[in-house]
Every structure is written in C-alpha cells, then in structure tokens.
Amino acid sequence: xxxxxxxxxxxxxxxxxxxxxxxxxxxxxxxxxxxxxxxATEPRLxxxxxxxxxxxxxxxxxxxxxLRRGEPRSVLDGIPIALKDVFVTRGxxxxxxxxxxxxxxxxYDATTVARLRERGAVLIGKTNCDEFAMGSSxxxxxxxxxxxxxxxxxxxxxxxxxxxxxxxAGQCLxxxxxxxxxxxxxxxxxxxxxxxxxxxxxxxxxxxxxxxxSLDQVGPFGADVRDAAILLExxxxxDPLDSTSAPLPVPRYQDALRPEADGLRVGxxxxxxQEGMQPEVESGVREAIAVLESLGAAVEMVSLPHTPYAVAAxxxxxxxxxxxxxxxxxxxxxxxxxxxxxxxxxxRRSREQGFGAEVKRRIMLGTxxxxxxxxxxxxxxxxxxRTLIRRDFDRAFEQCDVLVAPTAPTTAFRLGEKTADPLTxxxxxxxTISVNLxxxxxxxxxxxxxxxxxxxGLQLIGKPFGEESLLRAAYAYEQATDWHELRxxxxxxxxxxxxxxxxxxxxxx
Amino acid sequence: xxxEPVIGLEVHAQLLTRSKLFCAxxxxxxxxxxAHTCPVCMAFPGVLPVVNRQAVEFAIRAGLAAGCRxxxxxxxxxxxxxxxxxxxxxxxSMYEAPICVGGRVSFTVGxxxxxxxxxxxxxxxxAGKSIHDAHAxxxxxxxxxxxxxxxxxxxxxxxxxxxxxxxxxxxxxSIVQYLEICDGNMEEGSFRxxxxxxxxxxxxxxxxxxxxxxxxxxxxxxxxxxxxEIARQIAVVSGGGQVVQETRxxxxxxxxxxxxxxxxxxxxxxxxxxxxxxxxxxxxxxVERVRAGxxxxxxxxxxxxxRDLGLPDYDAEVLTARRDVADYFEAAAGGxxxxxxxxxxxxxxxxxxxxxxxLDDPPRIRDWPVAPEALADLVALIDRGTISGKIAKxxxxxxxxxxxxxxxxxxxxxxxxxxxxxxxxxxxxxxIAAHGDKxxxxxxxxxxxxxxxxxxxxxxxxxxxxxxQVNDLLRERxxx
Numbered sequence: 001x002x003x004x005x006x007x008x009x010x011x012x013x014x015x016x017x018x019x020x021x022x023x024x025x026x027x028x029x030x031x032x033x034x035x036x037x038x039x040a041t042e043p044r045l046x047x048x049x050x051x052x053x054x055x056x057x058x059x060x061x062x063x064x065x066x067l068r069r070g071e072p073r074s075v076l077d078g079i080p081i082a083l084k085d086v087f088v089t090r091g092x093x094x095x096x097x098x099x100x101x102x103x104x105x106x107x108y109d110a111t112t113v114a115r116l117r118e119r120g121a122v123l124i125g126k127t128n129c130d131e132f133a134m135g136s137s138x139x140x141x142x143x144x145x146x147x148x149x150x151x152x153x154x155x156x157x158x159x160x161x162x163x164x165x166x167x168x169a170g171q172c173l174x175x176x177x178x179x180x181x182x183x184x185x186x187x188x189x190x191x192x193x194x195x196x197x198x199x200x201x202x203x204x205x206x207x208x209x210x211x212x213x214s215l216d217q218v219g220p221f222g223a224d225v226r227d228a229a230i231l232l233e234x235x236x237x238x239d240p241l242d243s244t245s246a247p248l249p250v251p252r253y254q255d256a257l258r259p260e261a262d263g264l265r266v267g268x269x270x271x272x273x274q275e276g277m278q279p280e281v282e283s284g285v286r287e288a289i290a291v292l293e294s295l296g297a298a299v300e301m302v303s304l305p306h307t308p309y310a311v312a313a314x315x316x317x318x319x320x321x322x323x324x325x326x327x328x329x330x331x332x333x334x335x336x337x338x339x340x341x342x343x344x345x346x347x348r349r350s351r352e353q354g355f356g357a358e359v360k361r362r363i364m365l366g367t368x369x370x371x372x373x374x375x376x377x378x379x380x381x382x383x384x385x386r387t388l389i390r391r392d393f394d395r396a397f398e399q400c401d402v403l404v405a406p407t408a409p410t411t412a413f414r415l416g417e418k419t420a421d422p423l424t425x426x427x428x429x430x431x432t433i434s435v436n437l438x439x440x441x442x443x444x445x446x447x448x449x450x451x452x453x454x455x456x457g458l459q460l461i462g463k464p465f466g467e468e469s470l471l472r473a474a475y476a477y478e479q480a481t482d483w484h485e486l487r488x489x490x491x492x493x494x495x496x497x498x499x500x501x502x503x504x505x506x507x508x509x
Numbered sequence: 510x511x512x513e514p515v516i517g518l519e520v521h522a523q524l525l526t527r528s529k530l531f532c533a534x535x536x537x538x539x540x541x542x543x544a545h546t547c548p549v550c551m552a553f554p555g556v557l558p559v560v561n562r563q564a565v566e567f568a569i570r571a572g573l574a575a576g577c578r579x580x581x582x583x584x585x586x587x588x589x590x591x592x593x594x595x596x597x598x599x600x601x602s603m604y605e606a607p608i609c610v611g612g613r614v615s616f617t618v619g620x621x622x623x624x625x626x627x628x629x630x631x632x633x634x635x636a637g638k639s640i641h642d643a644h645a646x647x648x649x650x651x652x653x654x655x656x657x658x659x660x661x662x663x664x665x666x667x668x669x670x671x672x673x674x675x676x677x678x679x680x681x682x683s684i685v686q687y688l689e690i691c692d693g694n695m696e697e698g699s700f701r702x703x704x705x706x707x708x709x710x711x712x713x714x715x716x717x718x719x720x721x722x723x724x725x726x727x728x729x730x731x732x733x734x735x736x737x738e739i740a741r742q743i744a745v746v747s748g749g750g751q752v753v754q755e756t757r758x759x760x761x762x763x764x765x766x767x768x769x770x771x772x773x774x775x776x777x778x779x780x781x782x783x784x785x786x787x788x789x790x791x792x793x794x795x796v797e798r799v800r801a802g803x804x805x806x807x808x809x810x811x812x813x814x815x816r817d818l819g820l821p822d823y824d825a826e827v828l829t830a831r832r833d834v835a836d837y838f839e840a841a842a843g844g845x846x847x848x849x850x851x852x853x854x855x856x857x858x859x860x861x862x863x864x865x866x867x868l869d870d871p872p873r874i875r876d877w878p879v880a881p882e883a884l885a886d887l888v889a890l891i892d893r894g895t896i897s898g899k900i901a902k903x904x905x906x907x908x909x910x911x912x913x914x915x916x917x918x919x920x921x922x923x924x925x926x927x928x929x930x931x932x933x934x935x936x937x938x939x940x941i942a943a944h945g946d947k948x949x950x951x952x953x954x955x956x957x958x959x960x961x962x963x964x965x966x967x968x969x970x971x972x973x974x975x976x977x978q979v980n981d982l983l984r985e986r987x988x989x
Binding site: 086088094096101104106107108110205206207208209210212213214240241242243244320321323324327328330332333334343347367370371372375379 | 548551552553554555556557558559560587589591593596597598599648650777779780781784785786787
C-alpha cells in the first residue's frame with residue numbers, strides 16, 4: 001500500500017472536511033481508513049494506549065447523519081482526532097501512561113474534549129506519552145515506548161509522542177497533545193508534522209492530568225499549518241472552569257494564513273544556535289530563514305541572554321509543581337491501590353508500585369526544591385530566572401514579530417540512547433523550555449530531513465497571544481516549500497518482522 | 510518570681526456560603542456522608558479550582574469590620590500534606606500574601622474595654638472529616654466538608670489572660686455573626702480556635718517558647734485549657750525546666766493538655782503559590798461596595814444604646830452581642846420612653862422562651878415568641894399603670910401561648926389594675942374587719958404581719974389592686 005491521494009487517512013483536515021461537505025466521502029469511510037492504518041501499523045508503532053473504535057464509529061455515524069442533512073456542526077464534524085492520554089475523557093480509560101491510573105475511567109470530559117465533541121469530531125483513541133507527560137522520548141510510558149514512523153529504532157520525541165506519530169502515520173487526521181517544556185514541539189519536529197503550543201492561558205487546562213500547572217498547555221498536531229489553525233480555533237477561548245485561561249476573544253486563525261511574509265519582522269536568537277548541534281539541523285533552519293526572507297520577511301539577530309539558565313529553572317519549577325500535583329494519587333479514591341495494613345503503607349506501596357522511575361525522580365526533586373530551608377535557594381530563585389527569561393523575550397519582541405530557531409539541536413535519537421542519563425535526556429528540551437517558562441506560543445513545522453531521512457523541525461516563537469503571527473509565518477514558509485508533504489513510508493511502519501535499522505526510514509513525496 | 514502569660518489565637522470561621530470555596534457543591538452541614546462531593550472536591554485528575562466570589566466578599570466584610578487593610582492583590586498558596594480527608598494532599602490557603610492585613614478587635618473584660626490587634630485574616634478551604642470510631646479495623650472519610658470556605662483570623666500574641674482570650678473570642682464571634690458570614694457554632698465546629706501560649710517573667714519583653722493548644726470546643730473549654738496550660742508552663746519554668754515547642758491537645762474530660770506532636774515532627778508544609786489560580790485582585794470599587802453594605806457593628810451599637818437609649822453598660826453589652834437580638838430590642842424600644850424595661854423583658858423573658866423552645870438557629874433566631882411591637886405594648890401597659898408588673902408576667906405567657914395582643918388579653922380577662930381608691934379602701938376595710946386578732950398583734954409591734962395584710966387584700970381583689978395604693982392605705986388604716 002502506498003500513500004495514495006485517495007487514501008482518506010492521508011488527507012488533511014481541511015481537505016477531508018471539504019470532501020465530507022461535498023459528500024464525496026463519508027465520516028465512516030475516513031474513520032475506517034484510519035482504523036485500518038491503526039490495525040496495520042500499531043503492532044510496530046504503538047502510538048495508542050486505547051483505540052476507542054466503537055465510540056468513534058457511533059460518532060462517525062452521527063456525523064454522517066448531520067452531513068447528510070447538510071448540517072455539519074463545524075469543519076471538524078466527522079474528522080477522526082486522537083488525544084494524548086492525559087486528556088480526561090468521559091467513559092474512556094485515561095491513564096496518563098501510568099500504572100497508577102491503569103484502570104481509571106473518568107466520569108467527566110476535559111473542556112477541550114467537550115469542545116471537540118460539540119464540534120462533531122470523532123474521538124478515535126488515546127495516545128501514548130511519557131508517564132504524566134514527564135519525558136522527551138515517550139520511553140517513560142508505563143506501557144512501553146512508541147516508535148518513530150520514519151525509523152523504527154528512533155524515538156518519536158516526547159512527551160506527546162503518540163499523538164505526533166498518529167498524525168504522521170495517518171492513524172488519524174489530527175491530534176491533541178500537551179506541552180510543558182516542549183512536549184508538543186519536540187515530537188512534532190522528530191515526526192515531521194506541525195505542532196503548536198499556544199500561549200499559556202489560550203486553551204483551557206481543565207481536565208488535563210496536571211504535570212506542572214504554570215507551564216502545561218494544550219495544543220494541536222496537524223499534517224500542515226492550516227490543520228493546526230483549524231484545531232486551535234476549536235480549542236481556544238476562555239473557560240470558566242480554568243481560572244488561568246484568558247478571557248480574550250478567539251481570532252479566526254485561518255484568516256491569518258497568507259502566502260507572503262511582507263513586513264513580517266523575524267528575529268533569530270543567537271543563543272539557539274549552539275556548539276554541538278547537528279550540522280544538518282543548523283543548515284536546514286538557516287535555509288528556512290532564508291526562505292522567509294525571500295518571502296518578504298525582515299530578518300535580524302536577537303539575543304536571549306538568560307537562555308543557559310532555562311533548563312535548570314524549568315526542572316525546579318516543573319518538579320516543584322509536579323510533586324504537589326501528583327500527591328493526590330494515593331490509592332484511596334481511584335486508581336491503583338496496593339494492599340497494605342496501615343494508611344502509611346497504603347500510600348507508600350500504592351505510589352511505589354504505581355509510579356515509574358522518572359516520575360519518582362521528579363517528585364523527589366520537586367519536594368526537595370520546596371522544602372523548608374531550600375525554598376528560597378531553589379524555587380524562588382527559579383521564579384526569578386523565569387522573570388528574566390520573560391524579559392529577554394519582551395526585549396526581543398520590541399524588534400520583531402516572531403522568532404525562529406531549531407526546535408531541537410538534533411533529529412530523533414535512538415531508543416535507549418538517553419534513558420540511562422536523565423540529564424542528557426533533559427537537554428533534549430534545551431531549545432523549547434524557555435517558551436514555556438515565558439508562557440509564549442511556540443510552534444514546530446517540518447523544514448527538511450537529515451542524511452538519514454529524519455525530519456528537522458523549525459521552531460517559531462511568538463508574542464503572548466501572537467498565534468496569528470506564528471501561523472502567518474509558518475504558512476508562508478509552508479506554501480513556499482514542500483517538506484510538509486513528506487510522509488514516512490507506510491510500508492515500513494506496517495512491515496512484519498523486526499524493526500528496521502538506522503537510515504531505513506525512507507521518505508516519499 | 511511571678512510570670513505572665515502571652516496568648517495569641519488562631520480562629521477558623523466556617524463561612525455561610527451556599528457552595529464550597531472552589532467548586533459548586535453545597536457547603537451545607539448535615540447531609541449524608543459524601544453527598545456533597547464532585548470531581549473537584551474529591552481531587553480527581555485534571556480538575557481545577559474556581560474561586561467562590563461570595564467567600565471573597567465575606568472575607569472583605571470581615572476585614573473591613575476589623576479595620577484591616579484589604580490587599581488589592583493577594584495570593585493563594587498550597588499547603589502540602591498527606592491525609593485521607595485532604596483529597597488533593599494539599600490545602601489551598603493563603604500564605605505570604607493574605608487578603609486582609611492588620612486590624613483590631615475590641616472586647617470588654619471585667620467591665621473594661623480593651624482591644625487586640627490582628628495579624629491577618631485569610632481564606633482557605635476546610636478538609637473533610639475522618640471518622641475513626643465507626644469500625645474497629647478501618648477509618649471512614651466524609652468529604653462533605655472538604656472545600657468548605659474558612660476564614661482564618663490570626664491575632665497578635667498580646668492577650669494577657671484566659672479571660673481576655675475568651676472575651677476577644679466572644680467579641681469576634683459576635684462580629685462574624687453580625688456580618689452574617691458565620692453561624693459561630695463552636696460545638697459543631699463552625700467557629701474553631703487554636704491558641705499559642707507562652708509565659709515570661711512579669712513585665713518582660715521577650716516572648717517565651719510557645720506551645721500550641723488545639724481541640725477547644727467551647728468558650729469555657731478555651732478558658733479552662735488556657736488556665737491549665739499557663740499553670741503547666743509556669744510549673745515547668747519555675748522548676749528550672751524549659752517549655753518545649755509543640756502542639757498539645759485539650760482533653761476536656763480530664764481537664765489537661767496532652768502533647769500531640771513536637772517541633773521535630775512538625776510538618777514541612779512546602780508552601781508555594783497556587784499555580785492553578787491567578788492572584789486574587791480586589792479593586793477599590795468592590796471594597797467600597799462591601800463597606801457601604803456593612804451593618805452597624807456590635808461595639809458601635811453598644812455605645813449608641815448607652816448614649817441614646819440610656820441602657821446600663823451591661824445591658825447594652827448583652828443586648829448587642831447578637832445582631833438579631835439587638836434588632837429585636839431596637840424594634841421594641843424604638844420611640845418608647847422605657848428602653849431599659851424593654852431590655853429587661855428581652856433578656857429575662859423573651860430569650861428564656863427562645864431557649865426553652867429552641868427557636869435559635871445561629872446566627873438567626875428562627876421565630877420570635879412575641880412580636881417586638883407587642884412587647885412594647887405590654888411594657889406601655891405597665892408604665893401607664895393599667896396592669897401591674899406581676900400581672901404583666903401572666904399576660905406575657907398568654908401572649909406567647911395565644912399570640913393575642915396584650916391589651917386584648919388584659920381586657921378580655923379583666924386584668925386591668927384596680928386603681929379606684931374607694932374600691933381598694935373597701936377591700937382593705939373588709940380585711941381589717943375580718944382579722945381583728947392579727948390587727949391587734951400588728952399594732953402591738955409585730956410589724957412582719959404587714960405582708961400578710963397585703964396578701965389578703967390582693968387575694969380579695971384577684972391580684973388586680975395597685976400594690977402602691979394598697980400599701981399606702983393599709984399602713985394608714987393599721988396605724989389605727
């Protein structure tokens with residue numbers, strides 16, 4: 001089977017919606033094509049923790065009924081969407097890729113899930129991720145890693161690896177993830193899809209299994225920039241149930257999509273091109289900057305001097321919040337409870353057995369950072385660094401509308417390559433973390449492939465609530481290039497037998 | 510060496526909001542266990558707190574009443590600890606930036622007016638309830654109370670005696686009841702108090718090591734516990750020992766404080782700003798709206814009752830302790846010349862019936878036994894001499910029983926006081942004629958018999974004769 005234009009699972013959301021509207025295709029057909037892709041590829045990719053085929057089929061039937069009457073609820077009506085397994089879904093198991101929530105079936109929907117349902121989207125399943133979204137490779141899932149469809153011995157990035165893979169491999173037409181330190185942008189870059197992390201407060205966090213509350217943000221994965229814009233428009237907006245969501249009107253993001261970059265001021269942060277980055281990544285990103293310039297953008301270098309402190313500050317703030325957010329998993333009211341004689345033993349064993357190593361590590365780091373006598377030196381200091389990083393960006397944005405940089409210093413690394421050394425793993429996020437600390441919107445779009453055929457990600461960073469500028473720059477670039485049309489070889493993902501070695505993830509246009 | 514105690518109180522007042530502090534669940538007391546719960550107050554994954562605006566307004570009300578500075582920006586904080594009745598394993602409270610700062614509360618102790626300064630007032634959520642004695646081998650958890658809003662009111666350590674502490678506490682309770690933000694029920698735990706106590710050589714300026722005492726469920730318990738704890742600490746220090754910084758529990762049955770946990774085992778609560786809630790912003794317009802709606806507070810009302818209505822200090826204190834009682838009194842006494850008499854009737858008769866019939870539903874008396882206007886009419890009947898004070902008690906009981914107005918009762922039952930001098934004289938003469946022997950005894954010096962003659966005359970007039978006229982006439986006639 002090859003990536004034919006006729007395979008509905010390879011359509012963009014925009015194209016599929018158009019065909020649904022013209023009734024050239026049914027929601028049922030799109031869903032079945034995606035389910036077929038899942039059946040063929042899941043044994044190797046393992047992007048999903050739960051495939052909710054039955055729910056999806058009934059939603060697709062309802063969508064087709066509405067489409068038949070000519071009354072679609074939105075452009076997403078009948079479109080199969082996958083959700084990272086940290087989105088709470090009424091009646092559908094929600095694990096956060098953790099043993100401690102292995103059999104947790106929530107009685108309510110996340111606000112973002114409810115928004116998708118209201119718009120007629122078909123919820124095809126829950127995707128794999130690092131446990132509680134803590135990780136950069138999806139290897140920290142309690143249920144085994146997800147593999148990169150471009151090369152099965154590579155990680156898909158994390159923590160929203162399953163969602164990125166599901167879009168890249170045509171298992172769904174769009175997906176949602178969360179991004180706390182790069183968890184949407186990094187897997188988008190490694191998997192060659194578009195990933196958008198909105199401004200903190202742009203999208204409701206209600207119903208997202210919390211990792212680090214002041215950093216977590218929901219965002220979409222799409223096959224191209226328009227799909228990301230369509231999904232963002234559906235997700236964004238104030239939610240009375242999330243007091244940190246912004247009471248600002250939601251622009252029509254698709255209106256920002258114009259094929260030129262005239263007058264757009266693009267900044268290139270000096271500190272994001274470091275020693276030791278993969279040369280192909282640097283050249284790919286520099287070429288992309290040249291493309292933007294050719295489209296009318298004014299490019300200049302800017303400086304974000306506090307960048308070197310971002311990773312340290314992040315691992316204090318994020319772990320501090322996580323240590324508190326994850327304290328509720330005690331085995332008492334829901335989730336896994338270990339048999340024990342006393343209360344203390346119940347707590348200890350339930351958490352000992354329920355949490356994986358990385359989650360425990362972060363709980364301990366965060367508990368330490370908040371402890372009496374250390375709080376000022378760690379947590380308070382980290383918050384000060386956060387302010388300095390925000391000011392760096394404020395200053396840079398006095399001169400420009402968007403910043404562009406690599407999403408990651410390298411393309412996707414090998415499974416197991418960094419698991420032995422948490423610090424090396426933490427450094428995968430060195431170029432994405434500042435954006436979360438500053439609460440800014442960020443995006444990763446494909447801008448090339450390396451010698452091994454692995455995708456390279458171009459990161460765009462915007463002002464607070466400047467998603468339109470991001471989308472405009474990304475769309476102009478995308479229109480001028482065709483990297484987004486590259487798809488991993490479906491035969492590779494579906495092939496039987498052992499996972500392929502390096503470099504066998506050939507791309508096809 | 511003599512020692513003096515230094516006491517500071519931390520009061521938790523449960524707020525009378527309809528819903529909980531961070532979710533829409535009912536905050537009402539007394540429902541079936543876990544009936545008032547939802548994913549938010551049970552801390553399911555992914556849920557977020559949303560601040561109850563009414564609770565914030567109640568905090569502002571309390572702050573203004575106590576003369577606090579209302580912070581334009583305050584900050585929620587997480588207090589982290591594991592316990593089964595704390596579902597999130599953290600309590601959302603305020604720490605570094607409380608909503609109300611400073612302020613003072615005045616109170617009366619031993620007839621003297623005093624005041625204590627407040628450190629702060631902040632908002633926080635209550636925990637659920639653990640029930641340890643229902644089953645032999647397990648504890649039960651009821652989360653109805655989890656998330657109910659509390660006001661924590663912290664005084665400076667400057668109360669000098671258990672009596673002062675209790676008086677401050679009563680005054681504070683009176684204020685929160687006036688504001689209608691808390692029912693002030695100590696037994697049910699909606700108004701709770703912890704105390705920090707230390708002792709030092711009298712007149713010293715350095716504070717001694719303090720102990721914290723918890724579990725005091727009445728004003729009396731507070732006084733008794735503090736007395737005991739002060740005596741204990743003085744004994745320790747006088748014996749050359751050192752007071753240990755620790756938390757102690759008051760055992761009301763044995764009347765002792767017992768250690769609960771020492772400083773080494775004190776929790777490290779790992780406070781940090783609550784990232785799920787933005788800073789709490791209270792603008793001036795809001796504060797002014799709340800200020801405009803504040804009721805007259807008990808201290809101001811007491812002063813006014815003394816000044817304008819001529820009440821004795823003590824009566825004014827009792828009658829203003831609760832807003833509903835003061836309102837009732839004022840409705841009865843308004844425009845009446847004899848406010849003091851009305852006050853006595855309220856304190857002695859009306860509130861007695863309220864207690865007997867359990868008409869109190871703090872902070873409100875559900876049902877008044879007689880309307881305030883009717884009470885005023887009754888007192889007017891006495892003042893005009895229509896009925897005697899003695900008959901008035903009968904009339905009052907009848908008013909409570911039947912709800913009829915006093916004048917109607919007096920008329921229909923012929924209770925109008927006999928003031929006709931001729932009629933009284935006739936009765937007196939009859940009594941003197943009928944008791945010649947006793948008259949002789951009286952005249953020979955046995956003056957104690959005077960009461961007997963009064964009794965006989967009252968009996969003859971069915972109690973209706975004006976007692977003063979009876980007295981005067983009897984004295985005259987017995988003189989012989």
